[in-house]
Amino acid sequence: MRAASGSDPERAVELLWGETGRGPRPGLSLDRIVRAGVSVADAEGLKGLTMQKVAERLGFTTMSLYRHVPSRDHLVDLMYDHAVGEGPDSDPEGGWRSRLESCARRGWQRHQRHPWMAEVRGNRRVPGPNTMAVFERMLGALAGTGLRPAEVVAAAELVGRFVDSQALTLVEAAEEERDSDVSNAEWWSARDSLYARFDRFPTVVAMWETGGFDEPEDPFEFGLTRVLDGIELLIQARDETSDETPGCKTCGAPVEQPSSGRRRAYCSRACQQRAYRERRAR
Incomplete structure (x- = not known):
């Protein structure tokens, strides 16, 4: 690596x-x-x-x-x-979740076409324009959610790291199949001598006998949904405390507050309508 x-x-x-x-x-x-x-x-x-x-x-x-x-x-x-840079370079219509999910799925599809991409790692790798364009789209999907700027960056990087970590399994599988000329499924199906020794692990056996391994969850789909769920919970928490946070909920600009009555959450009618559309699209 x-x-x-x-x-x-x-x-x-x-x-x-x-x-x-x-x-x-x-x-x-x-x-x-x-x-x-x-x-x-x-x-x-x-x-x-x-x-x-x-x-x-x-x-x-x-x-x-x-x-x-x-x-x-x-x-x-x-x-x-x-x-x-392969594939579409524009975001789908919709709220932050559908846009961020689209970025993640495109990344996963790229890794499936090119498993070696997961081997290109390191904190000092210079990013190119296509790489920066993808990061820009991920940040843009989250920028209007009410998350703090540092949280926007952290959430985008979390999704990116999840895709990268899942892609490492593709690298390992491809390398092992090239070296052995045997598929992953074929190799594990021939491990009867190993499975015969699993009776000392009752929970494993129970999951096996009740079908837990018959139709396993897709690791990428399951994990991506859970990651996005976690980000959504954080966004909801920020929405609930937004009255305590200065600035427009949509763009972060200062909001002129009335001398009395209900506090304003948006700097303009346009930002209020944008926030409404975002909530409707979630």
Whole structure:
């Protein structure tokens, strides 16, 4: 697993954000190299990705690639952001939950197409424009919910980490199947000698006999629903205490309060209507 980017971060910024600064070789482009790298990683995992294999797939020498990409680490950064950019780039209509759920599902679908993406990890990996666009959409889904700014960021990152953690199981399964040429289901179905020793675990046996393992819950669907439920509870709690919190419930702008009577929660009629639509869409 790639613990952190070993590439020059400043060069990574130039490459990811379109400032290549190197002259191309005719017939070869950065986009072609990135796409070829994705194809190799899809077939062999990130461990099987080498500059030589990418060059062979393109019909060029390995040294030709270095005119465009200075290292394998830089290539992986580019591949990751390219994969993130696949699919629709707009949000569905609806409230915060449907929008955030859509972001999570798109991420899960990307990981299913490209399991190696879960291996690209590290706190110092430079994000590209596609990666930042996804984060922007996740923050945007939560920004008008009444959560504090730090809670908006934390909630978005929680959903992202959940998707990433689930995706690690795809990496493990793909690696084991490549190494053994045996599927996960086939391997576990052949473990009768192990199951015969489970009688000392009564709760496990009870769950087995009552069908708990016959039709298991989908881990991603079950987990995503629980994560979103938790965020929704926090938003509801913020709604209940909103009178104690200064600022418009929708945009956070200052709210001019009347000298008497009921306190105002919104700075304008437009923000009030937006909040009403959000609640109706939940």
